[in-house]
């Protein structure tokens with residue numbers, strides 16, 4: 001079926017200046033359809049998005065391809081293959097059962113205190129003192145939430161600004177290598193980053209904190225220490241691009257819409273998570289022929305799940321924002337992510353970042369699923 005809105009499709013919508021009328025149209029007129037040009041099924045209605053994410057045959061990776069081919073055989077691929085985020089196997093259940101309560105247990109106020117403390121570490125380090133230029137803001141958005149998660153886990157990042165910046169840089173490189181848009185050079189950098197992060201984590205003796213408790217509980221449950229290590233790095237990666245996007249889109253909202261400056265920052269962040277969501281879609285892959293939303297789909301087919309379309313079709317107050325997913329793989333870091341984003345924006349504003357000026361000059365970073373502003 002041809003697109004009625006020319007110049008936009010379900011993938012280019014992610015970085016379109018205003019994709020929401022298009023998403024709304026899809027959600028109401030074509031809630032589940034086949035896009036032949038993209039070679040994907042597309043779920044856009046709330047009911048359809050929830051149905052795909054709940055379907056037992058809809059898996060997070062193509063069954064024959066547990067690791068993206070570009071990463072396979074590298075340190076990055078080895079790490080990727082152990083992530084709970086990327087697996088439906090029963091083997092991952094015990095570790096997931098430890099990670100989810102660990103994240104849920106972090107109070108937003110605690111997260112905010114750690115962001116403020118890590119921002120001071122950046123002030124003291126070479127990372128940059130002034131957050132006034134777009135490039136500095138970009139660096140802070142990508143680094144501050146990541147090193148704060150490391151700090152919350154008890155990893156040694158607080159004492160030394162240089163090390164914190166380095167950790168953030170390697171996490172960002174590993175995250176970038178997972179994109180289907182990654183160049184060969186970015187994939188190489190991601191493999192090196194995965195290796196560096198693995199070695200750093202192996203050497204790190206965490207303070208008597210969340211990570212040591214997790215390691216102990218994992219040992220008692222017979223969970224492979226390598227899976228624990230990979231998923232700790234996985235948490236830092238999860239905190240990277242999507243949280244940068246949530247904080248960045250919040251800066252844009254504040255810069256464009258002055259009345260919102262009167263709202264508490266966490267309320268603005270919660271609104272942005274719904275109305276200009278950082279993660280716009282996710283994918284599922286059919287493990288078997290199935291009936292899905294009234295259509296016969298085949299083993300190996302891929303479904304693009306438009307979380308952002310479900311989000312702009314309205315939500316009951318208090319409902320969890322769609323950008324954090326739904327069902328078996330729903331984000332366990334949703335509350336933490338919003339606290340990190342709000343505190344990151346607060347730290348930047350306290351250092352002179354001006355949302356109105358930032359909103360004058362930015363573009364979206366190339367991405368097929370995350371809406372991440374890059375300030376110029």
Ligand code: HEM
Nearest residue numbers: 084085238239242243246279282323324325329331333337
């Ligand atoms: C604004 C920031 C964030 C957004 C929008 C976001 C969004 C998501 C989404 C959509 C998924 C599900 C993907 C799917 O079903 O295909 C997910 C999974 C996950 N997220 Fe987040 N996330 C964010 C931040 C975080 C943070 C800060 C953490 C932890 C430090 C985290 C930890 C995880 C984990 C562990 C999973 C895998 C869960 C599973 O597979 O069972 N996320 N996230």
